[in-house]
Amino acid sequence: MNFEYQTERYQSVQEPIRAIDCFKALTSDQKTRVENSTTILQFTKGETILKQGFVASHILYIEKGLAKLDVTNDSKISTVKLLGDGSFIGIVCSFACTNIDFSAVALEDTSIKMINMDVFVNLIKENGEFAFKLIRHMSSNTNSIVHRTSRLFNKNVGGSLSLILLELSEVYQSKEFTLPVTRIGLASLAGCSKESTINTLAKFHADEIIEVKDKHIKILKPESLKLIVKNG
Known part of the structure; x- marks a missing residue:
């Protein structure tokens, strides 16, 4: 194997999956087996999809909707990722413990596919390409969560809120x-107070970085938000 080939293969592996x-x-x-072992559940906005501590018996996949992934440590809830x-x-945690070490809440009406854990594990053992892609996907997710947590840590209100809006x-x-x-x-997602969140949104609007109309957001200057995240 020459160096040029090694470099090409390394770059391809780094592409998000x-x-x-x-x-x-x-x-x-195998797809048929997945379909036969799948149950589809509907969750309304604000409803708990998964509660931390429950037995991990299924792999959950969002068919349509939006949810937040929360982890509780020392009685404090932290949102670690938004999922569309x-x-x-929580795929990165699903094989770590017998009991689920996270919770998930629907942020809008959400359709969930619940895949039997035993079927999923057997597919990993049977299909090397599936297992490899799943590892790549989980690694990408872990990397994303680590960087998200690191970037939110010690950010000011502007930096935290900018990160959430970009997310x-x-x-x-869409912008x-x-x-x-x-x-x-929104304040909870950013780890800020309600008052500081409202004031910062108003400032972003006044500075024409975003346009705010009630709950509708239009990002006018994404690069400005990225700069605030970097310096915030």
Whole structure:
């Protein structure tokens, strides 16, 4: 194996991989087994999808909707990731413990596919390509969570709020979106007070970085938000 080939292969491995790409590695028979072991559940906005401490009996996949992934430590709840369409819920924790070490809450009406854990584990053992893609996906998620947590740590209000707005824009794949939470909920996601969140949104609006109309957000200057995140 020459160096040029090694470099090319290394770069390709570093490309982010989506949850849906993992399923594409399954054979027709394996896809059928997944479908036969899947239950679809509907959750309304604000409803708890998973509660920390429950037995991990299924792998959860968001077919459509939005949820937040929370972890409780020392009686304090922290949001570690926002999850949109086509996302596994807590996949990086699902194989670590017998009991689920996180909770998930729907931020809007959400459709969830619950895949039997035993079937999922057997697919990992049977299909090397599926297992490899799943590892890549989980590694990417872990990297994202670590960097998100690190960036939010010790950020001022402007930096934290900018990060959340950019994250929502990425989840919705649009610079325009409707906030899925109240101002109090937004403050909780950013780890700030309600008053400072409202004041910062108003300042961003006045500075023409974003446009705010009730719950509707339009990001006018994404680069400005990124700069605030960097310096905040």
